[in-house]
Amino acid sequence: MNIPQLTTQDGLVLPAVGFGTYKLNGALGVNAITSALAAGYRLLDTAYNYENEGAVGAALRQSPIDRSQIVVSSKLPGRYHHYQAALQAIQESLYRAGLDYYDLYLIHWPDPHQDLYVEAWQALITAQQLGLVKSIGVSNFLPEHIDRLIAETGVSPVVNQIELHPYFSQPKQRQYDQEHQIITWAWSPIGRASSLLQDPVIKGIAAEVHRSPSQVILRWETQLQVLPIPKSSHFQRQVENLQLFDFELSPAQMQTITNLDRPNGRLQNQDPAVYEEF
Numbered sequence: 001m002n003i004p005q006l007t008t009q010d011g012l013v014l015p016a017v018g019f020g021t022y023k024l025n026g027a028l029g030v031n032a033i034t035s036a037l038a039a040g041y042r043l044l045d046t047a048y049n050y051e052n053e054g055a056v057g058a059a060l061r062q063s064p065i066d067r068s069q070i071v072v073s074s075k076l077p078g079r080y081h082h083y084q085a086a087l088q089a090i091q092e093s094l095y096r097a098g099l100d101y102y103d104l105y106l107i108h109w110p111d112p113h114q115d116l117y118v119e120a121w122q123a124l125i126t127a128q129q130l131g132l133v134k135s136i137g138v139s140n141f142l143p144e145h146i147d148r149l150i151a152e153t154g155v156s157p158v159v160n161q162i163e164l165h166p167y168f169s170q171p172k173q174r175q176y177d178q179e180h181q182i183i184t185w186a187w188s189p190i191g192r193a194s195s196l197l198q199d200p201v202i203k204g205i206a207a208e209v210h211r212s213p214s215q216v217i218l219r220w221e222t223q224l225q226v227l228p229i230p231k232s233s234h235f236q237r238q239v240e241n242l243q244l245f246d247f248e249l250s251p252a253q254m255q256t257i258t259n260l261d262r263p264n265g266r267l268q269n270q271d272p273a274v275y276e277e278f
């Protein structure tokens with residue numbers, strides 16, 4: 001499958017759609033991730049807190065695809081934001097996966113009340129210098145958090161992974177990321193299979209373009225220059241969620257979907273200004 005590519009400000013080449021692995025654990029998880037690689041995914045998103053970096057590593061070893069062809073990304077939990085703890089957690093992440101490097105490593109949440117994310121960022125910078133990770137980024141960071149990282153370390157994240165779907169389309173954060181050459185990734189890009197997939201507006205456009213609701217949403221994200229990371233444990237859906245590049249949404253269809261944005265559109269009210277996850 002021919003997937004377009006995006007290049008980060010430090011030269012990391014990313015496929016325009018990746019594979020989310022939250023809840024894909026154990027042998028069933030390994031099977032689902034192996035199946036995703038067979039379907040054509042070349043970007044895997046995991047996290048220390050998903051407790052499945054081992055499953056990701058096992059799937060990578062089972063796959064005939066060379067490691068160098070796959071972008072593997074993981075995330076640092078809030079309980080390891082102190083510098084030394086963060087460096088050890090990144091090493092532990094690698095041991096769990098059985099990898100000698102991650103292509104990308106993100107701070108999972110800023111946890112602003114704890115206020116250690118700049119220290120965590122300094123550890124990610126060191127991990128990159130040591131070759132443990134090729135590129136570094138953040139997740140769930142607001143402009144004020146990224147401004148501080150840049151002001152205090154001089155190093156910008158290359159990726160910001162945030163909640164983004166038609167009910168929560170994040171225009172301000174997208175604009176900020178774009179102005180700073182940061183690639184925005186969409187987590188829960190199809191709204192975690194909530195009522196979004198049944199939305200009559202989405203279903204109407206899906207009928208117009210002869211695609212599924214999931215494909216319409218993911219295509220809308222890629223046309224916004226956002227990189228979605230849908231998760232599915234089923235091969236057919238994994239394939240469906242990759243088949244996004246042989247059709248196009250018109251400007252009017254794009255705008256109609258963007259208009260679905262709601263002020264309280266988050267799935268679980270996880271506002272990074274106040275939400276903390278450890």
Ligand SMILES: NC(=O)C1=CN([C@@H]2O[C@H](COP(=O)(O)OP(=O)(O)OC[C@H]3O[C@@H](n4cnc5c(N)ncnc54)[C@H](OP(=O)(O)O)[C@@H]3O)[C@@H](O)[C@H]2O)C=CC1
Pocket residue numbers: 019020021022023045046108139140161162186187188189190191192193197212214215229230231232233234237238240241
């Ligand atoms: N950085 C962060 O804080 C966060 C990061 N993430 C990352 O983002 C990834 C994706 O988000 P996630 O929350 O998993 O939600 P998604 O929006 O990817 O939705 C996943 C759900 O949609 C179902 N599904 C997938 N494809 C289809 C389809 N074509 N038609 C109908 N249903 C479908 C899946 O079911 P089934 O598996 O049965 O097919 C699953 O229930 C995560 O896996 C994780 O890697 C997620 C949350 C927070």
Ligand SMILES: O=C(O)C(=O)[C@@H](O)[C@H](O)C(=O)CO
Pocket residue numbers: 022047268270277
């Ligand atoms: O899945 C993730 O990456 C998370 O950060 C979690 O917070 C997730 O959003 C969740 O559902 C927690 O209930």
